[in-house]
Amino acid sequence: MSILPAPPTPIHLLDLRAEHALIQKELDRAVCDTFDEAAFIQGPAVSQFAAELGSYLGGAHVIPCANGTDALTLALMSLQLPAGAEVILPAFTYVATLEAAALLGLRPVLVDVRSDTFNIDTAAVEAAITPRTGAIMAVHLFGQCADLEALRELTTRHSVALIEDNAQAIGATFRFRSGETTYAGTVGEVGTTSFFPSKNLGAMGDGGAMFTRDPARATLLRQLANHGQSQKYHHQHIGLNSRLDTLQAALLRVKLHHLPAATAARQTMAARYDATLAGMSDLLIPVRDARSSHVFHQYTITLAEANRRDELRHFLQRCGVPTMVYYPLPVHAQPAYAYLGYQAGQLPVAERLCGAVLSLPIHPLLTVAQQDYIIECLGTYFGR
Incomplete structure (x- = not known):
């Protein structure tokens, strides 16, 4: 593509x-x-x-x-x-x-x-x-x-x-x-x-x-x-x-004084991502618990096909869009905690998410033009 x-x-x-x-x-x-x-x-x-x-x-x-x-x-x-x-x-x-x-x-x-x-x-x-x-x-x-x-x-x-x-x-x-x-x-x-x-x-x-x-x-x-x-x-x-x-x-x-405005900016950007990405059936936007506000430290999507996550990440990187994976390996799979005795498949949701999540850029100074470009890149990848 x-x-x-x-x-x-x-x-x-x-x-x-x-x-x-x-x-x-x-x-x-x-x-x-x-x-x-x-x-x-x-x-x-x-x-x-x-x-x-x-x-x-x-x-x-x-x-x-x-x-x-x-x-x-x-x-x-x-x-x-x-x-x-x-x-x-x-x-x-x-x-x-x-x-x-x-x-x-x-x-x-x-x-x-x-x-x-x-x-x-x-x-x-x-x-x-x-x-x-x-x-x-x-x-x-x-x-x-x-x-x-x-x-x-x-x-x-x-x-x-x-x-x-x-x-x-x-x-x-x-x-x-x-x-x-x-x-x-x-x-x-x-x-x-x-x-x-x-x-x-x-x-x-x-x-x-x-x-x-x-x-x-x-x-x-x-x-x-x-x-x-x-x-x-x-x-x-x-x-x-x-x-x-x-x-x-x-x-x-100093930074605490500016935190409410920064949080509001993140929430506005998240709503914009929601409105434009919700129609892409190949990915899931972050689900909100109606009882909680969300301050969007990360805006994390989930790929419907986990095996496409790394491919999408590399595509976005080539387009100039940085992303991050939080987290690539569940804690029970870390060698330091093997003594706890957990086996692969024992915590399936965590294991699946580690292969499917991808965090998109979101910070108070991300511009509308930059966000539009990110969304356009995602649309191109998914053939929209």
Whole structure:
């Protein structure tokens, strides 16, 4: 099939250089202020950012830390589970979700995900609960909430904790049958996020945070992230040295102010993709859970014929359209986790998705012309 002429302007999966250029004066001022204060660890911007993000999330306590993996690890540490306790989590996720449990001597129990929303299958979760289950870790994948209604009911009924991996869905909301609407990451005992630069709310380096509505747990998490201490040299717990540095907090304060507009731009682009791609029977557009908003960290299509995914990806690459596969291999197939004993075919939805998903460019500065070109390329490939 023929390759289209080059796109109107170069297309990026993420264009941080351009995004930062729009707010450069604010970012420069934040850097200069941090240098002037010279309080590079636990400077005032850290607590200010935590308070502002907590307000954005509807009044949650926010505990910053060094990165998203530390946030998951600290969240599990705060549960004080016994060695070997089981943690149920999805098989279709980034490895950090699994890694945090394994590092603490807990046993990851993998369950399949829904083929439509890509999020954890709550029926599979319920079937996996045993007397050894200590926690369920839900991942709000690609920007949309997992079924928090069912998860909250399950964790309450079985007296296990809920941890929310919210690295991809900052600002997403979920509406319960009661009419309550709550931010992702603030429903379970602890929610976590990453401020990796590519996230919707990204730093210019590593960073992460934990969320909770429980003041006592917030105190414990702060201690655990700071060598287990509240008072210097007085250690109540075995903890980590996991801090968000002042410079990253100052930059994140600037970017948090612009997050609602960036989210709205992503949602507009996603709606445009939906309207034009829905008629292509060879691919499936992202399915929405009507109870959840979607902040579109990724816009991920699924190929009806999985064996065509790589061919399509190479075609788009030749057209100048970058794409990404999240994730090419399910976590239970990773050599590091062979000890868990899962076999091929045991988690079929996750395995199929790893061969069928493809994420298209979506970021706040993607232009209509660029998006039209991407859509035209897809139409050409599928013979539309």
